[in-house]
Amino acid sequence: MKMTVEFDICKGCGLCVTACPKRIVEIQHEKLNKKGYYTAVCIDQDACIACTMCAMMCPDCAITIRGGEK
Amino acid sequence: MPDFNKPHALTDIPLHYCPGCTHGIVHRLVAEVIDEMGIEGDTIGICPVGCSVMAYDYFNCDMIEAAHGRAPAVATGVKRANPDKFVFTYQGDGDLAAIGTAETVHAATRGENITVIFINNTTYGMTGGQMAPTTLPGQVTQTTPYGRSTDVEGFPVKVCEILSQVSGVALAERVTVTDPANVRKAKAAIRKGFEFQKNKQGFSLIEVLSTCPTNWGKSPVESLEWLKENMIPYYPLGVYKEGAIR
Amino acid sequence: MERMLMKGNEALAEAAIRAGCKCFFGYPITPQTEISAYMAKRMPKVGGVFLQAESEVAAINMVYGCASSGIRCMTSSSSPGISLKGEGVSYIAGSDLPAVIVNVMRGGPGLGGIQPSQSDYWQATRALGHGDFQNIVYAPSSVQEMADYMGKAFDMADKYRMPALILADGLLGQMMEPVVFEDKEIKMSDASGKPWATNGHGNKRPHNIINSLYLQADELEQYNVERFKRYEKVKEELPELESYLCDDAEIVVAAYGSVARLAKAAVEQARAEGIKAGLARPITLYPYPEKELKAACKTAKKVLVTEMSMGQMVDDVKLALECRLPVEFFGRTGGVVPKPSEILAKIKTMKGAE
Numbered sequence: 001m002k003m004t005v006e007f008d009i010c011k012g013c014g015l016c017v018t019a020c021p022k023r024i025v026e027i028q029h030e031k032l033n034k035k036g037y038y039t040a041v042c043i044d045q046d047a048c049i050a051c052t053m054c055a056m057m058c059p060d061c062a063i064t065i066r067g068g069e070k
Numbered sequence: 071m072p073d074f075n076k077p078h079a080l081t082d083i084p085l086h087y088c089p090g091c092t093h094g095i096v097h098r099l100v101a102e103v104i105d106e107m108g109i110e111g112d113t114i115g116i117c118p119v120g121c122s123v124m125a126y127d128y129f130n131c132d133m134i135e136a137a138h139g140r141a142p143a144v145a146t147g148v149k150r151a152n153p154d155k156f157v158f159t160y161q162g163d164g165d166l167a168a169i170g171t172a173e174t175v176h177a178a179t180r181g182e183n184i185t186v187i188f189i190n191n192t193t194y195g196m197t198g199g200q201m202a203p204t205t206l207p208g209q210v211t212q213t214t215p216y217g218r219s220t221d222v223e224g225f226p227v228k229v230c231e232i233l234s235q236v237s238g239v240a241l242a243e244r245v246t247v248t249d250p251a252n253v254r255k256a257k258a259a260i261r262k263g264f265e266f267q268k269n270k271q272g273f274s275l276i277e278v279l280s281t282c283p284t285n286w287g288k289s290p291v292e293s294l295e296w297l298k299e300n301m302i303p304y305y306p307l308g309v310y311k312e313g314a315i316r
Numbered sequence: 317m318e319r320m321l322m323k324g325n326e327a328l329a330e331a332a333i334r335a336g337c338k339c340f341f342g343y344p345i346t347p348q349t350e351i352s353a354y355m356a357k358r359m360p361k362v363g364g365v366f367l368q369a370e371s372e373v374a375a376i377n378m379v380y381g382c383a384s385s386g387i388r389c390m391t392s393s394s395s396p397g398i399s400l401k402g403e404g405v406s407y408i409a410g411s412d413l414p415a416v417i418v419n420v421m422r423g424g425p426g427l428g429g430i431q432p433s434q435s436d437y438w439q440a441t442r443a444l445g446h447g448d449f450q451n452i453v454y455a456p457s458s459v460q461e462m463a464d465y466m467g468k469a470f471d472m473a474d475k476y477r478m479p480a481l482i483l484a485d486g487l488l489g490q491m492m493e494p495v496v497f498e499d500k501e502i503k504m505s506d507a508s509g510k511p512w513a514t515n516g517h518g519n520k521r522p523h524n525i526i527n528s529l530y531l532q533a534d535e536l537e538q539y540n541v542e543r544f545k546r547y548e549k550v551k552e553e554l555p556e557l558e559s560y561l562c563d564d565a566e567i568v569v570a571a572y573g574s575v576a577r578l579a580k581a582a583v584e585q586a587r588a589e590g591i592k593a594g595l596a597r598p599i600t601l602y603p604y605p606e607k608e609l610k611a612a613c614k615t616a617k618k619v620l621v622t623e624m625s626m627g628q629m630v631d632d633v634k635l636a637l638e639c640r641l642p643v644e645f646f647g648r649t650g651g652v653v654p655k656p657s658e659i660l661a662k663i664k665t666m667k668g669a670e
Contacts, residue, residue, distance in 0.1 A: 081523075114514050124529070132516055132523050133526070133527075146367070147377065147385075
């Protein structure tokens, strides 16, 4: 798991979605968090290159990136 | 490949800002610079009145809440008594460029060794979207319902342009956070400001063009587009003044 | 002991430095400008900071910042300037910070005049700024007291974590008298003993926050209630009043500051003419020395309040005496200084009317 979104911190603003060069971040529309937002998710962890661009654009520090050992 | 974690200089308290508000990005950039310079224990931050009024809860360094517009005067008081500490203010456009114009300009003329983070989103966000000193000509706000008329409300205040003429200024730079590349540049500018402060080389101000999706009535992503199309032409990005004054 | 001949404003400034005041933030206004000028000369020599701000508003907010970092600091101004400082004083009080403000009063309202006055009594004791708060008010009456109460103001501001005001007037500020200072090494204050100070946590403690914003009504109420509990202590411990010839006085003159000196001359003259007059001089205007005033008036039949104002202290005197004695007023205002002969004439009229 490279990119994780803290479920209850995310406000679903979508800035990470536009920032992702791999187009693998989406706003899920299945489950609301405790603040009442649909949140961002990474739909393909294997495709994630840990470029951190989504996290850079996140206004809520909701995104953590683990670049791995490489 | 790099990791990305929340900087230590930010507390664990969730930010209260509206979804997509770029305050959060700028908070993080300031905190990252504080972390990277290892100065959290020696930094005192001053919050304004406006949306970021509660920033004292978000930064892990010592924090002071100032009266509307007075942050540069409060910062001066802290800095003069504690010249070896780092002092920054974090202010919006109403706070800095309307009610606090005198405090801003005079802290700059004195060359106070402080760093001012100036959020320009062309609106008074906290009170619900009234005209700010930086509201663009024609822009509709709660108090300019027919659009800002320069005949009636005058022209937007261009803070970096004004400060570029002030001798005490070591750094006046305008940046934005519309995309990762600009976020990187914004962080570099903030770092530069703190470095000037570290070396006691004068007043530094970093103006960050920001969004207010809620009061602009746009989605966070549309807001960034609006910023690029409307604000950047009026408020060109770049360095307006750079160089140690002492 | 060091004995010097000084202006009241200068003695006050020197006393502040000797009390460890490290930073002075000023703005020119008559008749207090000597304080700034003295500080500008002296502060750099003793390792302190003098800064002329861009406005009174900026100066008091510099005090707010400096006091937040736990450093003894002050500002001074005169009446119109004090109105501008109201914002900052309220924030200082709301954030429980110690700081000293000096008002060398001149005539008002508005731009008023530049002659001495006491017409900021209400402002000083009731509403130096918005919100539920009080500040200590000392009213010195001589150049020596300008010095003595300056030091005390810093000590009490620190002790109770609240702003303290020195309420002087143009007469006291400008007059020259001998003043004695204790021999004491000048030591600029630091933040020691102030664990709440925002001076950088040094990675040794959680971050401190200086703030007066509480959006939850219950929380704000609680802070205000706690602050007023502290004021109860202040009211017990701080009241001061000088009582002169009051033991058998039939007419007690209540006056503070420079006017008390004029009243004293009138009282002495009245005594010489066989009238049992006395002087009760409140030194603290907040807390008001109610018990002390009542004690000074125990043999009195009438009380005369005399001020350089339209009678702003009269209500406090009536409250202290629970309206049990007739209280009359004689004052001059707008910068006119009452003559002892005028006060004496009023005493005689009151005596004659018995």
